[in-house]
Amino acid sequence: MNPFPLILAAFRRSRLSAIVFIAVIALTVTMGIAISAQERALRKGSGTAADGFDLIVAAPGSHTDTLFSVVYLDPVAGGLLQPGTLAGLMAEDRADFAAPVGFGDSFRGDQVVGTTANLVGHLSGDLAEGRMFADRFEAVVGALSPLQTGAVIEIAHGDAGEMGDADHAGDHGHDHHDHHEGHAHDEHDDHADEHLHDPVTVVGRMQATGTPWDHAIVVPIEYTWYSHNLPLGHAPGDQDRIGPPFSPDHLPGVPAVVVKPQNFAAAYELRTRYRDEGSTAFFPAEVLVELYAVLGDAARIMSALTLAAQLLVVVAILAGLLAVLDLQRQRFAVLRALGAPGGFIFLTVWLYVWLLVMVGTVLGLPLGMLAAQVVSGLITAQTGVSMAPEIRLAELRLIGGLIGLSLLLAVVPAALIYRRPVVEALR
Structure with a gap:
């Protein structure tokens, strides 16, 4: 059986809620990508600026x-x-x-x-x-x-x-x-x-x-x-x-x-x-190393806070999605009553939740890059230090980690829908 028609129907039924969830996830990812890319661009730009001063x-x-x-x-x-x-x-x-x-x-x-x-x-x-x-x-x-x-x-x-x-x-x-x-x-x-x-x-x-x-x-x-x-x-x-x-x-x-x-x-x-x-x-590099150590500590703290915020956002969104899916419990119960396997219901709910998180995460990548470029432009205009933010392994690791985490967390609403008795859901 193909779960995607059901996923598309669920999205259409709760279109506004789904769009809000995607937007919130994208915004959260944007902040994480922008902080990470901008911190590295600041290091590189400030270091390059000092190259001519032996x-x-x-x-x-x-x-x-x-x-x-x-x-x-x-x-x-x-x-x-x-x-x-x-x-x-x-x-x-x-x-x-x-x-x-x-x-x-x-x-x-x-x-x-x-x-x-x-x-x-x-x-x-x-x-x-x-x-x-x-x-x-x-x-x-x-x-x-x-x-x-x-x-x-x-x-x-x-x-x-x-x-x-x-x-x-x-x-x-x-x-x-x-x-x-x-x-x-x-x-x-x-x-x-x-x-x-x-x-x-x-x-x-x-x-x-x-x-x-x-x-x-x-x-x-x-x-x-x-x-x-x-x-x-x-x-x-x-x-x-x-x-x-x-x-x-x-x-x-x-x-x-x-x-x-x-x-x-x-x-x-x-x-x-x-x-x-x-x-x-x-040597300017001596001073920059000390400054980068402080900057690195601050960046790690910011990254940890950003990751925690992303986790909390995902958990909150999963709770919201569970409430939305609970409104559609009769639809899933009818499918179960008509003979749809429990595994199919589980897969449908799991894919629906994971796809929403993944779409928001993937959208956050270019938005984060754009935000980093805007911030770099403002800093360059203010300080004169040329900065060129780039997407590197750290940002991809952040994206991969969030998508992987959503794979696990999406199991929660899928399992709750799957385990609910058909008779109770039909009431």
């Missing part, structure tokens, strides 16, 4: 704070690496380059980062358009910055970048060269107290890096020092040039330095060398 040297303090400041451009207040340490790093023959990184300015909410062309080239490779900055008042923007090459912007101190003037057109960005040409450091003391800094011209755009630097505005480190009334890193007669070599006697402190070691051995040597009373050095 070794970070900073003042003694929290490695996590420094990592978030340098890699994820979420600066926090902290100590400064002393000029002598910076000078030592710049002279290291075991490093391909050592790029100081400075913060403190923004434009319309986007971070303005001061550094050297070495780091920009390391992160981006060849520029997507334009050229590298060649003087103190030029900038290169990240791949996702709305600013266009040629735009002139007035950078603001701190996080008030959205208060900066709109970018100007034409040659206005070059007017400041005549005004500041040859000025010594002590000639702009009053400038540091102004809310807006000198205009900067955008001259290039980086390739996409999949990091928060894609939204950044990158200026020469000398601009950051200049705008904060600090020494410019060069001797008084050489202050119009940018980039290394710097003059050790004219360097200020910096929040951090990104170092590109020559090789694996040099990386560990530099890491050991600059872990002393005046500085700390670390």
Whole structure:
């Protein structure tokens, strides 16, 4: 005997209840899939974002704070690496380059980062358009910055970048060269107290890096020092040039330095060398492993809670289905009275319950993937960290486990219907 006509009839008879049950199961599965896929995408995206930062040297303090400041451009207040340490790093023959990184300015909410062309080239490779900055008042923007090459912007101190003037057109960005040409450091003391800094011209755009630097505005480190009334890193007669070599006697402190070691051995040597009373050095992966351990614990707790919620939902739905099927008990009793085997009734009820759970579970898979993609898009837009959630074995295992569990739990209403006496059910 074919049970599917009876299953279809039962669905039609209680269509609304069946649809609600399927929707609830699909929603529960969606949440589990989204949490699992998003947690893995966050790990992968944050790890990829740190790949370009081989070794970070900073003042003694929290490695996590420094990592978030340098890699994820979420600066926090902290100590400064002393000029002598910076000078030592710049002279290291075991490093391909050592790029100081400075913060403190923004434009319309986007971070303005001061550094050297070495780091920009390391992160981006060849520029997507334009050229590298060649003087103190030029900038290169990240791949996702709305600013266009040629735009002139007035950078603001701190996080008030959205208060900066709109970018100007034409040659206005070059007017400041005549005004500041040859000025010594002590000639702009009053400038540091102004809310807006000198205009900067955008001259290039980086390739996409999949990091928060894609939204950044990158200026020469000398601009950051200049705008904060600090020494410019060069001797008084050489202050119009940018980039290394710097003059050790004219360097200020910096929040951090990104170092590109020559090789694996040099990386560990530099890491050991600059872990002393005046500085700390670390690989970003070290900090991420610790963060992932915490994140992993939280993810396991969330997964356990999600699994428990799914189990409770399935149990509740089975109870609801049992109530629905109880309303159709006379139909099954009539079939039994007409000679239908008890095993056939059991199989029909079992398949009906299991199919509802399975349909909801299967629907939850693409919905969960869609939810993870939406969340990843929101996080990427907010942080700049590129994320690409994927369905992997963990999600398939979750789906398989729920379907397998429903195979067992569906036995309960099937057995109750099967065991009910025909005479009692006909009343």
